[in-house]
Amino acid sequence: MKNYKATVNVKLKEAVKDIKAQTLEQAVHNIMPVQNLKCRVGNTYNIGFDAKNKKEAEKIINTICEEILSNSVIEEYEIKW
Amino acid sequence: MVKAGIITFLGTNCERDTKRACEFFGWNTEFIKHNDKIKEHYDVIFLPGGFSYGDHISSGRIAKLTPAVKSLPVGKTLIVGICNGFQILTEAKLLSGALTYNENIHFISKVADLEFMGETIKIPIAHHQGNYTGKGGEEVILRYKYNENGSDDRIAGIYDRKNKIIGMMPHPERAIFEELGLTDGRKVFEFIKNEI
Numbered sequence: 001m002k003n004y005k006a007t008v009n010v011k012l013k014e015a016v017k018d019i020k021a022q023t024l025e026q027a028v029h030n031i032m033p034v035q036n037l038k039c040r041v042g043n044t045y046n047i048g049f050d051a052k053n054k055k056e057a058e059k060i061i062n063t064i065c066e067e068i069l070s071n072s073v074i075e076e077y078e079i080k081w
Numbered sequence: 082m083v084k085a086g087i088i089t090f091l092g093t094n095c096e097r098d099t100k101r102a103c104e105f106f107g108w109n110t111e112f113i114k115h116n117d118k119i120k121e122h123y124d125v126i127f128l129p130g131g132f133s134y135g136d137h138i139s140s141g142r143i144a145k146l147t148p149a150v151k152s153l154p155v156g157k158t159l160i161v162g163i164c165n166g167f168q169i170l171t172e173a174k175l176l177s178g179a180l181t182y183n184e185n186i187h188f189i190s191k192v193a194d195l196e197f198m199g200e201t202i203k204i205p206i207a208h209h210q211g212n213y214t215g216k217g218g219e220e221v222i223l224r225y226k227y228n229e230n231g232s233d234d235r236i237a238g239i240y241d242r243k244n245k246i247i248g249m250m251p252h253p254e255r256a257i258f259e260e261l262g263l264t265d266g267r268k269v270f271e272f273i274k275n276e277i
Contacts (some may be wrong), residue, residue, distance in 0.1 A: 011181075012181075016214065019182045043138075067137060071172060073179040073215050081109070 001050040004057040007080045008069055011042030016074045045069055083108040083277060086123040087151045088166075090115040094255060095163065096131035102254035105126075106270055112151045115144070118152040124277045125159040128166025130207070130252055140180065140210045141168035159277050162248045164208055167238075167248035176241060177217025179208045184231025192263065193239055194226035195251060198272065201226060202265035204251040206237075211250040215236075222272070223249050240276075247273070 020041040051057035103110040129145035130250040162170040170176045215230040223238030238249030256266030
């Protein structure tokens with residue numbers, strides 16, 4: 001067994017209105033003028049676990065992402081090892 | 082007599098209101114624990130409102146993994162998700178779409194005007210993530226008159242007739258008793274009874 005560490009970023013899909021990002025953009029504009037400001041808000045999860053190999057590790061992290069960390073209807077996720 | 086089950090999760094807070102509403106109609110009502118598999122027969126099973134598992138990760142995300150939700154008798158018993166219950170049903174993919182943050186990002190708690198079966202009724206809403214998007218083939222049974230949360234097509238409640246699953250953000254169980262000032266929730270419960 002080998003220990004794997006993954007960083008998962010979950011964010012809303014482009015087509016879904018990102019209300020938190022709009023609030024953030026408004027807040028930025030309240031403190032200073034910024035041109036072409038575009039924000040997306042998401043969550044980051046750092047997850048470590050043991051697996052036999054990379055293939056099994058990928059299967060585990062994808063299951064965690066699909067079942068718990070994201071909702072495929074509105075969100076997408078990205079994994080970095 | 083109608084036999085109703087109400088699933089309680091850690092963080093559920095509308096189970097007693099829902100039970101009282103069911104009992105107002107003379108239904109035999111009992112609670113179902115989140116970590117129990119559903120083995121008994123019920124005519125209707127409610128997933129009540131609240132903040133299951135503190136809304137961690139996202140509303141309804143953790144509750145969908147519980148033994149009670151995984152053993153729901155889909156297609157056999159009428160299933161009704163109210164507020165957090167609706168969020169759980171969409172997260173479990175038992176109803177299409179998703180409920181995201183309200184358009185004005187505020188938690189909204191007010192009495193909403195709703196279009197229901199050709200008339201306008203008044204029922205409380207209380208949610209942070211009630212902005213419905215991505216409807217599939219379900220029938221829309223409740224619409225906000227003033228779309229308080231920015232939902233697609235003003236959708237407040239949907240019904241999958243084939244699988245007998247209803248999901249709604251408004252709280253009809255809070256509009257049953259005259260002493261609370263609202264009784265339009267009775268119409269929704271009567272609709273539920275007719276669909277059993």
